[in-house]
Amino acid sequence: NSHVCTFGMRCVDQKPRYYIYSLNAFVVLFQHGIDLVHDAERKAKVARKPKTMLSKLKAATSKIIQMQRFNWNEDLLHQSSLAGEQDISTLSTQLLQKKSIEEKGDLSDLEFQKRCTHLATSITTVLFKYMERGFFARDRLTVVVLLSFAISQASDNINIAQLSRLLSPLEAVEPAGMADDVASWLPGRAWARLKGLEDGAVDTLGVMELSDLGDQLTSGSEEWRAWYKHPEPETQHLPGSSKELSGLPFLLVLRAMRTDRIPAALQNYVGKHLGTSFSNPQSFSMLDVYMESSASTPVFFVLFPGVDPTPWVESLGLGFDI
Numbered sequence: 001n002s003h004v005c006t007f008g009m010r011c012v013d014q015k016p017r018y019y020i021y022s023l024n025a026f027v028v029l030f031q032h033g034i035d036l037v038h039d040a041e042r043k044a045k046v047a048r049k050p051k052t053m054l055s056k057l058k059a060a061t062s063k064i065i066q067m068q069r070f071n072w073n074e075d076l077l078h079q080s081s082l083a084g085e086q087d088i089s090t091l092s093t094q095l096l097q098k099k100s101i102e103e104k105g106d107l108s109d110l111e112f113q114k115r116c117t118h119l120a121t122s123i124t125t126v127l128f129k130y131m132e133r134g135f136f137a138r139d140r141l142t143v144v145v146l147l148s149f150a151i152s153q154a155s156d157n158i159n160i161a162q163l164s165r166l167l168s169p170l171e172a173v174e175p176a177g178m179a180d181d182v183a184s185w186l187p188g189r190a191w192a193r194l195k196g197l198e199d200g201a202v203d204t205l206g207v208m209e210l211s212d213l214g215d216q217l218t219s220g221s222e223e224w225r226a227w228y229k230h231p232e233p234e235t236q237h238l239p240g241s242s243k244e245l246s247g248l249p250f251l252l253v254l255r256a257m258r259t260d261r262i263p264a265a266l267q268n269y270v271g272k273h274l275g276t277s278f279s280n281p282q283s284f285s286m287l288d289v290y291m292e293s294s295a296s297t298p299v300f301f302v303l304f305p306g307v308d309p310t311p312w313v314e315s316l317g318l319g320f321d322i
Contacts, residue, residue, distance in 0.1 A: 033123030170196035193256035
């Protein structure tokens, strides 16, 4: 989880220098993602118990506490460094390990794995939503696709050779064998990219269907032509023996033939692997921004022509009777 979330802030930091995130912000957001899961678990347990006056009082108190904003002002890293004493540090580590073992002891292996998945999802979602508020629209898809690939790589759930070929496609130097009926609708460079995919399709990429793409187009020219001419080919199955291809292999073929549809296809890819909250831009909420700020942690708006945050701020003030 730490590796993937750190990647999120690092990859956007390599974009224009507008994107700068502190390590302290990462710690606060990471902890907030964990707290959300704990809160959900606590509410689920309370819902199963009969409510008493004491439990209602505790619930009301808890709600007041949860309404407090993130403590951005506390330097969590500095506070941790103040402990200093080796024996205190060792004791704290042992207590945390003991608590972790005891908590896992109450769960089955399946339940424990499910909880870890919930934690990872919550942390990643909280971090991304925080970063997304400051993205330029043109950079959003780039960041979310890199994040999706990083998560898949961290979980060993992606073919690195296929990903490398997607990022750096090969073209056959002197492609041959394009039939006249295929040449009537397919550009020569697209044919060169398809023949480049055939190189190492089985040994390197591990996709048998890519080893004879040229023959597939020749024998099924009309079907492939219809797919190629479709306004949204990323939503359609590939023709013939390649109809079962999905994920990265599908993207490889799409990039070879319809490069213009890759952005839309990548958005679909992210939605499938991470969910629509990542693939679709979230609507701006001034209240959410306010809840993540404080008197000593102000909000800066980078103004561009046609964008005026004044109505947002005024509406928020009216909501607080200001």
